[in-house]
Amino acid sequence: MKIAGFKAxxxxxxxxxxDRLDVGLIVGxxxxxxxxxxxxxxxxxxPVLWSRRCLGPGRARAILVxxxxxNACTGPEGLETASRSASALAAALGCPAEEILLASTxxxxxxxxxxxxxxxxxxxVAGLSEDGLGQVARAMMTTDTRPKTAEAEGVAAGRPFRxxxxxxxSGMIAPNMATMLSFVLTxxxxxxSALQMLLAQAAESTFNxxxxxxxxxxxxxxxxxxxxxxxxxxxxxQDPGLDVFGRVLTEVMTDLARxxxxxxxxxxxxxxxxxxxxxxxxxxxAAALTVANSPLVKTAFFGQDPNxxxxxxxxxxSPAEFDPLKVSLDFDEVAVVRAGxxxxxxxxxxxxxxRPVFTVAVDLGAGPGRAEVLTCDLSHDYxxxxxxxxx
Numbered sequence: 604m605k606i607a608g609f610k611a612x613x614x615x616x617x618x619x620x621x622d623r624l625d626v627g628l629i630v631g632x633x634x635x636x637x638x639x640x641x642x643x644x645x646x647x648x649x650p651v652l653w654s655r656r657c658l659g660p661g662r663a664r665a666i667l668v669x670x671x672x673x674n675a676c677t678g679p680e681g682l683e684t685a686s687r688s689a690s691a692l693a694a695a696l697g698c699p700a701e702e703i704l705l706a707s708t709x710x711x712x713x714x715x716x717x718x719x720x721x722x723x724x725x726x727x728v729a730g731l732s733e734d735g736l737g738q739v740a741r742a743m744m745t746t747d748t749r750p751k752t753a754e755a756e757g758v759a760a761g762r763p764f765r766x767x768x769x770x771x772x773s774g775m776i777a778p779n780m781a782t783m784l785s786f787v788l789t790x791x792x793x794x795x796s797a798l799q800m801l802l803a804q805a806a807e808s809t810f811n812x813x814x815x816x817x818x819x820x821x822x823x824x825x826x827x828x829x830x831x832x833x834x835x836x837x838x839x840x841q842d843p844g845l846d847v848f849g850r851v852l853t854e855v856m857t858d859l860a861r862x863x864x865x866x867x868x869x870x871x872x873x874x875x876x877x878x879x880x881x882x883x884x885x886x887x888x889a890a891a892l893t894v895a896n897s898p899l900v901k902t903a904f905f906g907q908d909p910n911x912x913x914x915x916x917x918x919x920x921s922p923a924e925f926d927p928l929k930v931s932l933d934f935d936e937v938a939v940v941r942a943g944x945x946x947x948x949x950x951x952x953x954x955x956x957x958r959p960v961f962t963v964a965v966d967l968g969a970g971p972g973r974a975e976v977l978t979c980d981l982s983h984d985y986x987x988x989x990x991x992x993x994x
Contacts, residue, residue: 604736604752606767606788608632608830611735613742616723618709618716619671626720627739628692628727629666629786634702635830636792636837637663638799640806642823648675649715650705651824653685657701661795664702666786666826667692668743670771674707674715675821684717691721695728706784706824708745708771736788740769743784747771748866753858757851759844760835764791766851770859772813772866783810785825785859791848792831793838800840801849802827809856812888813864813977814895827852860977865960870979874904875962878923880931881972886923888974890967893921901981909952911939914963929968935961 613627639658641651657663667688674681689703696703707715740750751770756763772783793801806825831837838845865873876895881887894900897917903910911932919927932940934952939945955961 604754604767605733606736606765606830607790608635608832609736609788609828610731610733611739612727612730612732613735613738614723614726614730616669616716616719618669618719624738624742625671626667626669626723626727627742628668628731629736629739629788629828630696630731631664631828631830634662634664634698635828636795636798637661637704637829638795638802638827639704640803640825642820644821644823646676646821648673648707648822649677649681649685650674650707651822652682653689654704654706654824654826657704661799662702663704663826663828664698665692665696666704666706666828668706668739668784668786669709669715669720670707670743670745671709672707672713672715673709673711673822675711677712677714680714684715687717688715688720691724695724704826706743706786706822706826708743708784708822711821736767736769739786740771743769743771745771751859751862751866753855753862755851755855757847759791759838759847760842762833762835764789764833764848766791766855768855768859770863772863783820783823783863785810785856787825787827787852787855789827789829789848790832791829791838792833792835793829793845793848794840797838797840797845798827798829801845801852804849805853805856809853809860812975813860814892864977864979867979871905871982872956872958872980873960874978874980875960876965876976876978877962877973878965878967878975879973880966880968880970881923881925881974882970883972884974885972887967887972888976890918890921890923890965891974891976893917894963894965895976895978898981901978904956904980905982907953907956909934909939909949909956911945911952914965915940915943918965918967923967923969925967925969931966931968933964
């Protein structure tokens with residue numbers, strides 16, 4: 604995985620207890636167009652506060668990411684650590700500290716080991732390579748069982764362009780931007796305000812439609828960098844090629860979002876909750892999220908129990924307005940509920956639930972609104988992982 608105009612590297616800096624990569628660096632050839640979306644949690648980590656401020660001009664040179672220590676709930680010292688780590692890297696790259704975007708993931712409340720991080724900077728810079736993005740995808744992992752990457756390409760202004768993205772996230776996953784991080788790179792040239800608009804739009808239907816456990820992290824961050832090496836002038840909001848780029852960007856982010864849901868902590872299956880027939884798209888999404896976040900529904904997914912009454916319960920406590928006697932519910936191709944009542948096909952539905960991926964399709968019969976949310980089941984292993992996360 605590589606994108607023209609960007610190099611990357613990763614090292615083991617000793618921020619984690621395990622013997623593995625824990626700091627990654629992505630660098631553009633010069634300042635590039637940059638956009639970002641961040642957590643809406645009121646408790647925001649120092650790297651989120653730093654990067655949000657730096658993205659004001661819509662330009663950046665590099666992304667520095669670490670795992671193991673979130674640098675969240677660390678007070679003024681955490682902000683000072685963020686500033687000093689950005690300054691150390693900026694000095695090595697010969698750019699202003701404000702062009703360094705930061706992202707951290709790990710244990711909340713633990714100060715970031717600034718000395719270890721700054722010691723790693725020379726090795727990171729020396730190791731920069733066009734082939735280094737895969738290593739960064741590994742360095743940002745926490746409880747993830749595998750790195751998550753995606754690539755796609757398209758044509759704008761008569762010239763081909765490419766995108767490549769990476770993400771981490773397995774638990775504390777209910778992004779509201781917009782512990783989830785994602786970085787997407789492209790060789791396309793795009794004006795910063797247009798880039799920000801596209802990222803915000805794509806996040807709403809992808810990362811903001813994923814839930815593992817209903818918890819929004821203090822560190823959720825998505826960066827989109829456009830290096831401009833594809834050979835066409837920067838796209839603006841008025842360019843028709845912008846729509847093409849937006850579709851390809853959504854394709855990449857959808858792929859990453861599915862990988863996050865499928866790799867939820869302790870997950871054994873990916874479940875797509877699709878709601879149609881709502882009074883509005885907003886109500887459809889609210890209903891889908893309520894179903895996808897319900898512990899009772901998610902444990903039924905794990906037990907392969909087509910307990911459709913739990914889904915009806917979750918729909919009923921959602922903000923969506925509907926008549927219960929008009930609700931239909933299917934598990935893939937199997938009809939389970941019609942006119943708000945079971946139709947006696949639970950054995951067939953149970954067989955569907957043995958699949959690694961299946962869809963719960965709901966029609967509320969109340970209007971044209973629709974939405975889709977990605978989730979996973981809730982297993983014994985989720986409890987085990989999070990009961991001793993810090994030990």
